[in-house]
Amino acid sequence: MASTSTTALSSSRRAAELSSENRFDQQLARILEHATDVFCEKGYEGASMRDLSRASGMSLAGMYHYFRSxxxxxxxxxxxxxxxxxxxxxxxxxxxxxxxxxxxxxxxxxxxxxxxxxxxxxxxxxxxxxxxxxxxxxxxxxxxxxxxxxxxxxxxxxxxxxxxxxxxxxxxxxxxxxxxxxxxxxxxxxxxxxxxxxxxxxxxxxxxxxxxxxxxxxxxxx
Amino acid sequence: MASTSTTALSSSRRAAELSSENRFDQQLARILEHATDVFCEKGYEGASMRDLSRASGMSLAGMYHYFRSxxxxxxxxxxxxxxxxxxxxxxxxxxxxxxxxxxxxxxxxxxxxxxxxxxxxxxxxxxxxxxxxxxxxxxxxxxxxxxxxxxxxxxxxxxxxxxxxxxxxxxxxxxxxxxxxxxxxxxxxxxxxxxxxxxxxxxxxxxxxxxxxxxxxxxxxx
DNA sequence: CTATCATTAGAACGAACGTTCGAACGATGG
DNA sequence: CCATCGTTCGAACGTTCGTTCTAATGATAG
Structure with missing residues (x-):
């Protein structure tokens, strides 16, 4: 699951979780940016997941950590x-x-x-x-x-x-x-x-x- | 090749060719009509050749008699x-x-x-x-x-x-x-x-x- | 150091893709 | 009747698709 849990945490744990949240969101944002360009060029159906992974410099399987489909x-x-x-x-x-x-x-x-x-x-x-x-x-x-x-x-x-x-x-x-x-x-x-x-x-x-x-x-x- | 040759023909042959031309063009037009609707609904990339063949009631392979791709x-x-x-x-x-x-x-x-x-x-x-x-x-x-x-x-x-x-x-x-x-x-x-x-x-x-x-x-x- | 957990990737999955092949069909001319 | 030729099709081709499995990373907490 994504790091979106909101249970009470120790301060150090919370800090870690926060930076982890940032990292997750930043990576997701990076992928979204590159995917936007590829979708723009090739269209949604025309762009393959392999195109998208190549554009964002992440492996095909790795992408699925950030979204379901x-x-x-x-x-x-x-x-x-x-x-x-x-x-x-x-x-x-x-x-x-x-x-x-x-x-x-x-x-x-x-x-x-x-x-x-x-x-x-x-x-x-x-x-x-x-x-x-x-x-x-x-x-x-x-x-x-x-x-x-x-x-x-x-x-x-x-x-x-x-x-x-x-x-x-x-x-x-x-x-x-x-x-x-x-x-x-x-x-x-x-x-x-x-x-x-x-x-x-x-x-x-x-x-x-x-x-x-x-x-x-x-x-x-x- | 399509029936578009323009060499001299006997009148009967010409008549046959003409009706053949009509048939070819009419079938092509029929396919184009149905394909238009499918492209409209699913988009060009989203519509498969199998979708198109189903819509026009012609077999997948049969379609390729009317266009190259x-x-x-x-x-x-x-x-x-x-x-x-x-x-x-x-x-x-x-x-x-x-x-x-x-x-x-x-x-x-x-x-x-x-x-x-x-x-x-x-x-x-x-x-x-x-x-x-x-x-x-x-x-x-x-x-x-x-x-x-x-x-x-x-x-x-x-x-x-x-x-x-x-x-x-x-x-x-x-x-x-x-x-x-x-x-x-x-x-x-x-x-x-x-x-x-x-x-x-x-x-x-x-x-x-x-x-x-x-x-x-x-x-x-x- | 060890345990933990988010993160990443190589390899593979079954399904669907566009296209091709060879055979069969049906009408028409000789 | 047979030969011809435009037409049609089932089956299969090799490729690419979106997605998943499993294992290897890297960083952090105890």
Whole structure:
């Protein structure tokens, strides 16, 4: 079993256990990092356990000390990645109250994390639905939470600006714009997260923003 | 070899060959259809040749009469799908001259085909880059062609409306909005292609449309 | 030093993989 | 009728897969 027991221990034993915990977690983190890159390059099914062990410099059998199965490894990656991006987002939103700026912060947070952790986010986007019942449910739950945050931001904006659009279509279009970048992003051409967040924020906010609920349509009907 | 020889033949022989050609092509098409669904459900690597043979009701060995390898099978699916969507698009664009309506036609064409061939389009979007050198280059070429059409539509719109935005970011954002729907589309909630094309068209066109090149920015700087 | 326990690895497991082989099938032409 | 040829299949190929077994490490506590 992993060193996660919480029974009372002598101080020296506790210190040992602590350093042991650190060592265990650090090794696991190291494996997760390398596995993320391999999954990103070859896909979940395409990456073999032997690929993963080679990448992390640990023997095939040794890996199984840190997780029960290849599926759990993918789960740990997805859970950690999603957890981190949500935590970072909440931290940022605390300091902003203006509805538009909150949406812009959401976009920037997503893109910044996406570009700083391209491999992990590609795995998150691309290896979706590969996890079965137990693991899948857990990840889907975190994903719904993240989705709900975005919906709330848009609903609030919609209310204060008295706008009229389909929140669902808008949110999912926004996610599409942002998540698709793993297929095309090139640092040379496309600049950093701040620039992209500005451009996508402009497109998206103008897109949902210029039609008041008065009913005016600015598109010529075909 | 496949019945694609073009040497001179007696009329009866030619008729036989023709019906044979039909039979071959029809069987191949049938396999491609079923394979598309399986690839869609399980992914390219996750779907085994045995899965594919079971789905199309043909023996494992029998499949290899119609293609050289599993990779070529994926290639045939991608090539056919892309070819069809481009052909349909060109046909539609011929009849439209207004720059905005041409963009709207592009969006509608993409979404309509996407929703009518969800499995194929998911495979196209999701199993990208799985093809190696030879096959991959061919698909990438068709993809660039499709991308270029969209770029031209936007450039034309930009010129006639005297707008100022990054064409690249705009095009790729639009593709993101549209291609992402395979992860969330639900006929019950989201309506048909026409409705979605209208909504996404509104968001996108207003998004790129309301900022003239005079330099006005409608977003409060943070 | 000895006992203990987390950690690591070599070797092997049965299962599943993509592909191939040779034979059989069925329709059609002579 | 037989010969031909596109079509189909059962069986098997060698390889690789995810996982497990067992034993050897290395560090720490007593």
């Amino acid at each position: 290849k599926e759990e490894l993918l789960f740990l990656i997805q859970k950690h990645t999603f957890g981190t991006i949500i935590e970072q987002l909440r931290h940022r939103l605390e300091k902003i109250s203006d509805p538009e700026q909150r949406i812009r912060a959401f976009i920037f947070n997503h893109l910044e994390y996406f570009l700083a952790n391209q491999s992990a986010m590609k795995v998150l986007s691309h290896e979706d639905e590969k996890l079965s019942n137990h693991y899948g449910a857990a990840v889907r739950s975190v994903k719904r939470e993240y989705y709900a945050i975005c919906v709330n931001l848009l609903e609030q904006y919609k209310r204060t600006e008295k706008l009229d659009f389909s929140t669902r279509t808008a949110v999912l279009s926004l996610f599409g714009m942002m998540n698709w970048i793993y297929t095309w992003y090139n640092p040379r051409q496309d600049g950093n997260a701040r620039k992209l967040a500005q451009e996508m924020g402009d497109i998206f906010l103008r897109g949902i923003g210029s039609s008041r609920s008065s009913g005016k349509k600015n598109s010529r009907v075909q | 599993k990779e070529e099978l994926l290639f045939l699916i991608q090539k056919h799908t892309f070819g069809t969507i481009i052909e349909q698009l060109r046909h539609r664009l011929e009849k439209i001259s207004d720059p905005e309506q041409r963009i709207r036609a592009f969006i509608f064409n993409h979404l309509e085909y996407f929703l009518a061939n969800q499995s194929a389009m998911k495979v196209l979007s999701h199993e990208d880059e799985k093809l190696s050198n030879h096959y991959g280059a061919a698909v990438r070429s068709v993809k660039r062609e499709y991308y270029a059409i969209c770029v031209n539509l936007l450039e034309q719109y930009k010129r006639t409306e005297k707008l100022d935005f990054s064409t690249r970011t705009a095009v790729l954002s639009l593709f993101g909005m549209m291609n992402w729907i395979y992860t969330w589309y639900n006929p019950r909630q989201d309506g048909n292609a026409r409705k979605l094309a209208q909504e996404m068209g509104d968001i996108f066109l207003r998004g790129i449309g309301s900022s003239r090149s005079s330099g006005k920015k409608n977003s409060r700087v943070q």
